[in-house]
Amino acid sequence: MAVFEAVAEAPWSRHELRGEVDASRVTIARILREFEDRNWIEYSGQTYSVTPLGEWVCDKFTHLVDEMEAEHRLRKPLQWLPADVVTFDIQCLRDAEIILLDESDATALIRRIVEFHRSGDWVRGVARVAAPVFVENQWELTIHGETRVEIVVTPEALDTVRNHPPSAQRFREMLDAENACYSVHEDIPISVGIVDGTVGINLTDDQGVLKGGLVTDDESIHSWAVELFETYREKSRPVTPDVISA
Template sequence: METALDEIAFLANSENRVAVFETLVEAPRNRDEVRDRVDASRVTIARILRELEERNWIEQSGRAYEVTPLGEWMYDEFNSLVDEMEAEQQLREALQWFPSDLLTFDVQCLRDAEIILHDASDATALIRRIVKFHRSGDRIRGIARSAAPVFIENLWEVTVHGDAQAELVLIPEALDVIRTHPPSARQFREMLAEENAHYSVYEGIPISVGIVNGAVGINLTDEEGTLKGGLKTENETVHAWAVDLFKTCREEARPVDSDTITA
């Protein structure tokens, strides 16, 4: 008797088997109709139909083949496994830059996350997506390990010249970057003068996380601090994790004094 792994391999190792199985799940079909939909020889189609029938996953009724209840069950389970593996493949590269000690929620909470990785052919694509995310709501909270001028300008536009509420905690090095860039320093001082923008500083921020209304954006960086990608999700568990992390950092932070932001 074949093992469960053998049965999984029976389908997983043959795209033609999956294709034949799938076309019969869609509707009963005869051998010629199956061959019209699957790019395989007549001999191969006949062999696959025989193998599926031997497993009682399909049965012949007249000239047509149709999926049995057992076959529907097996197809659904196999398809679910494929979906899970595809989700894992999408997350695998991104999670190499997510500190494992911060991953205190079930990783499956990220299975539907939007993943944006750095694209060498379009170096600014990731930056544009982050800016767009910050503009997607009217309440922005977060902790940040960087403060690129483009982000400062964007926050300045949505707070000083818009109605968004912003509350962010930065690492001291981020303030140093702002000070050395006169336009950013000016914009930052103007934000600090607004009631709807609040900034503080804390040395122990472990990762950059933005919370815009009910969505969470997580910046992924390598050991040198280079931005490698980002995750965006509206999962409630991840949102609760992000809010808790933000509040923890905010409680330890000290307000930024606008007098210290001089170009």
């Protein structure tokens, strides 16, 4: 491919290609001969140049290589994305930011989620779990800021809040705020956050352990995330202070 791409860009002599591509003289000669036999390149004077057929093949093959590189990058995180929830074309994730759990810095993923929630003026989403650090962050955004927060959570998430007194106090304060709205739904399949026009998707394994996340501003995924949020919000019931105090 290095030889093919070089010749497709501009004519090269065999000597020049040896200096451009890290390969032996014999290897360069073999590759050029094979390309000539396929009519992908042609030799004229002292240089090799691409033919129209070769230009077409190089363009398509380069595109395939790019696609396979994107697939390789997404292969690991996509194993934690539930297929029955994904109704968008996964190719839309090709340029997504991927954040994976780093054993050498276990808090890096949490910090990135907090940073993501702080990146806009309107936070919406569905959440399967809760953690004191997230409650604290949302409390600062709403009580000490002007961010609008609307989140649908599971009963398990509310249990986590209820069993942590500082979080419970923060949560009760947010329930009284005009710019915070929380509701509960029993069965949320995935945690998804929407901050303005950007979407964050939490990746968890079969045991519900957080393994990573995806962040993207793809319009198709944003539409999917908004529809997911609105669907669960319509089926949810408001969280009231007495629920947290129970």
